[in-house]
Structure formats: C-alpha cells, structure tokens
Amino acid sequence: MTHSDSDVVLAVENLQTHLYTKRGLVRAVDGVSFDLRSGETLGIVGESGSGKSMTALSLVRLIPRPAARIVGGSVRLDGEEILEKSEAEMRAIRGEQIAMILQDPQSSLNPVFTVGDQIAETFQLQGKQPRGRMRERAIAALREVQVADPENRVSNFPHEMSGGMKQRVVGAIAVARRPRVLIADEPTTSLDVTIQAQYLRLLRSIQQQTGTSIIFITHDFGIVAKMCDRVAVMYAGRIVEYGPVHSIFATPSHPYTQALIASVPSPDTKVERLESIEGQPPVPWDLPKGCRFAPRCPFVMDRCRADYPPMFATQSAGDGDAEAEHAAACRLLEGES
Amino acid sequence: MNAQPLIEARRLSKHFDVGRGAPTGKKKVVKAVDGVDFAIRRGTTLALVGESGCGKTTTARLLLRLETPTAGSVYLDGADIHDLPRGERAEFRRRVQAVFQDPWASLNPRMRVRDLVAEPLVANNRLSRSAVTDRVAEVLTGVGLTPDHMRNFPHEFSGGQRQRIAIASALISQPRVLILDEPVSALDVSIRSQIMNLLKDIQQRLSVTYLLVAHDLGTTRYMADRTAVMYLGRIVEIGDTDTVFEGPAHPYTQALFSAALPARPATESREIVLDGEVPSPLNPPSGCPFHTRCPVKIGRRCEEETPKLQPVPGPGGTHLAACHLMDDMEGQRG
Numbered sequence A: 001m002t003h004s005d006s007d008v009v010l011a012v013e014n015l016q017t018h019l020y021t022k023r024g025l026v027r028a029v030d031g032v033s034f035d036l037r038s039g040e041t042l043g044i045v046g047e048s049g050s051g052k053s054m055t056a057l058s059l060v061r062l063i064p065r066p067a068a069r070i071v072g073g074s075v076r077l078d079g080e081e082i083l084e085k086s087e088a089e090m091r092a093i094r095g096e097q098i099a100m101i102l103q104d105p106q107s108s109l110n111p112v113f114t115v116g117d118q119i120a121e122t123f124q125l126q127g128k129q130p131r132g133r134m135r136e137r138a139i140a141a142l143r144e145v146q147v148a149d150p151e152n153r154v155s156n157f158p159h160e161m162s163g164g165m166k167q168r169v170v171g172a173i174a175v176a177r178r179p180r181v182l183i184a185d186e187p188t189t190s191l192d193v194t195i196q197a198q199y200l201r202l203l204r205s206i207q208q209q210t211g212t213s214i215i216f217i218t219h220d221f222g223i224v225a226k227m228c229d230r231v232a233v234m235y236a237g238r239i240v241e242y243g244p245v246h247s248i249f250a251t252p253s254h255p256y257t258q259a260l261i262a263s264v265p266s267p268d269t270k271v272e273r274l275e276s277i278e279g280q281p282p283v284p285w286d287l288p289k290g291c292r293f294a295p296r297c298p299f300v301m302d303r304c305r306a307d308y309p310p311m312f313a314t315q316s317a318g319d320g321d322a323e324a325e326h327a328a329a330c331r332l333l334e335g336e337s
Numbered sequence B: 001m002n003a004q005p006l007i008e009a010r011r012l013s014k015h016f017d018v019g020r021g022a023p024t025g026k027k028k029v030v031k032a033v034d035g036v037d038f039a040i041r042r043g044t045t046l047a048l049v050g051e052s053g054c055g056k057t058t059t060a061r062l063l064l065r066l067e068t069p070t071a072g073s074v075y076l077d078g079a080d081i082h083d084l085p086r087g088e089r090a091e092f093r094r095r096v097q098a099v100f101q102d103p104w105a106s107l108n109p110r111m112r113v114r115d116l117v118a119e120p121l122v123a124n125n126r127l128s129r130s131a132v133t134d135r136v137a138e139v140l141t142g143v144g145l146t147p148d149h150m151r152n153f154p155h156e157f158s159g160g161q162r163q164r165i166a167i168a169s170a171l172i173s174q175p176r177v178l179i180l181d182e183p184v185s186a187l188d189v190s191i192r193s194q195i196m197n198l199l200k201d202i203q204q205r206l207s208v209t210y211l212l213v214a215h216d217l218g219t220t221r222y223m224a225d226r227t228a229v230m231y232l233g234r235i236v237e238i239g240d241t242d243t244v245f246e247g248p249a250h251p252y253t254q255a256l257f258s259a260a261l262p263a264r265p266a267t268e269s270r271e272i273v274l275d276g277e278v279p280s281p282l283n284p285p286s287g288c289p290f291h292t293r294c295p296v297k298i299g300r301r302c303e304e305e306t307p308k309l310q311p312v313p314g315p316g317g318t319h320l321a322a323c324h325l326m327d328d329m330e331g332q333r334g
C-alpha cells in the first residue's frame, strides 16, 4: 500500500495546549504532530499525565475550561482547519465527523435517561424522527455492539447494566453515526480480560465495515500490539517516538520506549528479572529544559540537557516510503541516518 | 525447601446474605468463595487470578481475618486462624500483613510517613520511641526510600513511592505472610516493574510468603510460583505457574490466557473469544459454573454435576483442574 496526502484524514501539526493551574503553567500538550490516515488505527501510548487525553480533547475542542487553552498549532480534518471553526460548526463536526469515547464510561452516560433514549439522541441531530423509528434504530445500534437481548436492554437505565455493557453502549453511541474518525480514550481499562477481547474484536469489525480511522489511547503496549497499525509514544507532553507497530516493537529507538517495552512482563515467557526504569516522570509544572527523559535516561549526554532533541529518522525507516516512517526524538540517532 | 505448607485453606467458603429477591421473597446469597482448597509453602508465592467478582479479594480478606468463613478453615502453621485464643490475635496481626491496590486510599493523609510506617508496631508497643524510629529508617531504606522521607506526608509522594511506603509499613512487624491485593495495577507502567522487583527481592531476603491477587497475567507469570485460577467463587485450575501457563487444562483458563494481551504484535492470533458475560454470582449456573460460556461443553453432565479438582494428566507435579474433560482424558489413557 502506498500513501498519498489524500489518505490523510486528520493532520495535527505542532499542537500546543496549556493549562493554567495553581502550581503553575502546565504544557500538557507541547508541540504534538501526527497524521491519521484513512482506515488505520493509530495508538497513542504513554503513562499517566503524559498528555494523551489532553491531546484527544484538543482535537475535538472539548478541553476543560477555563483552565486549558489551545495556544498553538493546527488540526486539519480533510484539509479544513478545525481550530478556527465556530462553536456551532464544532458541534456538527463532533456529531458527524469525529466521535469520541471518553476515558470514563460512567461520566458519558446520563443516569436519569434510558440507554435507548441516549442512543436516540445522537440520531436526533439528523432531524426529528418518529419515536418508534428511533427505538428501532437504538435497538439496531445495541445489537451491532453485541449487547444480548437488545429489545429489553434498550429500556435499561445505566445502573442496571454491568460495566462491560455500559462500555458497549458508549461504543454504540460513538459509532452509530459512522464517523470518519473515532477517538477512543482508554475504552477498556475497567474491563475484564475476556470482555476486553470481545470489545476489541467488535471495534475492529466495525472499522472493517465502515473504514473509520481510529485513534486508540492507552497506557498498555499489549493493546497497541493487538490493535494498532502505527503508534506514537508520548512522554511529558511530547511525542518521543512514532512508527509502524512492528518496527517499534522490533527496534524501539528512544530509550524510554525501549525501557517501557522491556519492563512489561509477558504471560508467554518466564523471565528471571524485569528491566525497570528508575525514577519518575518529571512534575508537569517544572519540566527539564532539554530532553524530558534525560534525568532517567541511562544513555544521557551533555547535549541532551541543553535543548529538546528534534525527531530523527531511525535506521529501520525506509526512505520515502510513508508506511515505514519511524522516528524518535533522541540524539543517539543523530548522524546515524 | 520445607514440604509443610505455611498456609492452608480447606473447603473455605464465604457466602454473603444480600437480602431477599423482590418477586419470590427468597433469600439471596452471593457465594463469593465456595469451597476453596489451596496451600502455600513458606517463602513462595501463590497467585489468585480471575475476572472481576470471582472471589479473589474475599479470599484474601478471609486470610487476613477480616472476614469470618461461612464454612471451612484457614490454617497458619497448623493453627486455625479463625479459632485463635484472644491472646494470640495481636501476634497474628503482626505476622500476616497486607498491601492493597490503591496507594492513594490506603494511607491516612494526616499522618507523617514515620507514624504511618510505624503503625503496626505501635499496636503492641514494647519498643522505645527512638528504637521505633530506627526501625522505620531501616524498612524505608529496604524499600528504596530514605530516612529523610519520615517527616513528609503521603500527598508529597508519587504513586510508586506511596506503594513503597505501604510495603514498608507492612514489613515493619517482620511478617511471615504478605497478602498482596493487586499491588501494582494502580501504578504507572514504568513504575510497576520497580515495585514487582522490590517485592521479589524482599521475598528472597526475608523468606516472606505471598498470596498475590492479580488480574494481569504477565504480573502473575513473573511473580508467582503457583497459580490458582478462580471462576465464580471456585478454583477451576491450580498448579505450578509455568505448568499452568504452558499447558492450561481448563477451558476457562485456556480462554482467559488466549484473551490476554500479547507482549508484542502477533503474526497469527489463536484467540478463543468467549461469548456472553460472566454469570451473576447471585444466580450461578447449575453444574459446572462455566458451562454457560464453555466452548467445549461435553453435554448434560456439565449442566448437572459440579466437577471436582482432579489431576491433569501429564508431567508437572500437582496440576489440578475442575473439568469433566479430565475424566475423559483419564479414560483414554487407561
């Protein structure tokens, strides 16, 4: 497969979102750039506080107000700048083009309405329709996400459902309108392993039917390995490495990515001792001047502390072939390619 | 190694009354733990794995004497822990300590680290204040913190550091058993391996016995000598960790392991995806609790007769599974 620019659905360039907190200015998203291509699944992986949710919320302009502000960069959906749209235009985009599954399913379902009414509400955006027709569409949407007994479940309130079922309802609402882009923010963290497997299989089959592009946010490299075509690794508000999933796992190039992959124990093999990264991520209101991983990095050099390293192509990156683009923000790669 | 187990659970059950059902008025009972048998040898780790609500935490709480069994017993060094003379209960609390999932919730925010860590000693205070402080300094150093941290409050620490404080506190009374209920699942990925390695080092140094509750199979494989898989309050499979992971015998264990996320991208997927949800523990299926979702159900027998744990054919010591298929295999062999 070759990619031309027309395959790019969402182009994010140098996105910067700042938070103004009591402790000081937090550069939650600090110059993030990536492309999302048609029909692909892009993983954004990183630990707590690295800016994954803030990046996602910025893309649909749902960042917490007034604490947060998008202070720079560009987000283009099919070539159109989203950051310049009016609030009304944004609402339409969120309904039709970019759907989001929020990190916490409880908070995205309203406890006083039935799940059927809440699914129907997404269709209302397309104009008023008779009540019976709405109910039918809601049942069909529930069936699509494999909720058993949808005819009865459609009249349930959220508290009458298990966590796994609620998660699927949130999924049903998100995909009901066949969005171009689906942003899923840790949609499976509270799910059990076997229920998670069901849910992931479902997302993939919906993607196959609709060609939706997915941004999958997670802290779990296992999900990335299973679901994603490409992955971006975030650390302290920045993308430190991106590339095709196979290439990232085979030759992780940023010391943070390397350590992260090596520190996750596998159920498939017995290891005597896990690698572990010493120290902790920096506090967000007091970031180091140069590379943010430098204080924990076993390979740190003087120039790493001087200024933030740019992205360097890795050796495994093929020239010109967009699919093989693999790059990392690390000076160890400088001069290598 | 000592052959005599340090801890043994025999036919252990905990049923909760949860009021009466609306239509019938019949008493409702949740069989959170239902006739569980296991033993843990001194200085080794047994992991309990299984999905939400299968009874892992309730089993852990029974071992801590935080719950009283409905039936069955737990023995520590041969003594029934739910039948201890009053005078031995304080000693039990010092000998069996716990570390829980949430380092944010489990530490009193108003107490300084010194007093938090010293708490299990204070209950039975024969030591002078300065001797306690010395001991706190010692255990803090043992978990990778420094004595300087003693004057700080919990909110001044990261999640991983708080979990270290909780572990230090659990260790101060020189326990023989640590009950670890999801000790790393609330922590960041890059911090988890630090804490897992710390727990392994402590076990090697002090020969402490662990009961580990985990739902992450990678963590289990890394930490546990033996693994017990639970489903709806019962152990459906138990054996040496490597044996169970390399040759899971129960269809539920097979499905659970195949659904686990891979450590790297797989070329081919051999996933067994189960349909349906875990049945409600209020209304568990008859016969084998897994028969409603089992992909290899062999017939009426699974619906009617509850299978007992029995040896899995093959090498690998004591490897048991509760599945009627084991009978068939026995039959085929002999």
Ligand SMILES: Nc1ncnc2c1ncn2[C@@H]1O[C@H](COP(=O)(O)OP(=O)(O)OP(=O)(O)O)[C@@H](O)[C@H]1O
Pocket: A019, A021, A026, A028, A046, A047, A048, A049, A050, A051, A052, A053, A054, A055, A064, A067, A103, A219, A284
């Ligand atoms: N409402 C808010 N007010 C102030 N600061 C916030 C708020 N939400 C997030 N932050 C800060 O912004 C930074 C990025 O947070 P974000 O939620 O994007 O992280 P994340 O990568 O999604 O983490 P997690 O894996 O825990 O969900 C963090 O430093 C966080 O503390």
Ligand SMILES: Nc1ncnc2c1ncn2[C@@H]1O[C@H](COP(=O)(O)OP(=O)(O)OP(=O)(O)O)[C@@H](O)[C@H]1O
Pocket: B016, B017, B018, B030, B031, B032, B050, B051, B052, B053, B054, B055, B056, B057, B058, B059, B215, B281
């Ligand atoms: N005090 C209680 N009263 C009534 N039911 C209870 C009580 N404690 C636990 N249960 C029920 O017992 C069952 C087992 O719960 P338990 O907390 O032991 O599960 P678990 O395996 O630890 O699950 P998780 O992985 O979600 O922590 C569940 O159905 C739970 O709702």
Ligand SMILES: [Mg+2]
Pocket: A052, A053, A054, A103, A185
């Ligand atoms: Mg988040």
Ligand SMILES: [Mg+2]
Pocket: B056, B057, B058
């Ligand atoms: Mg539990």
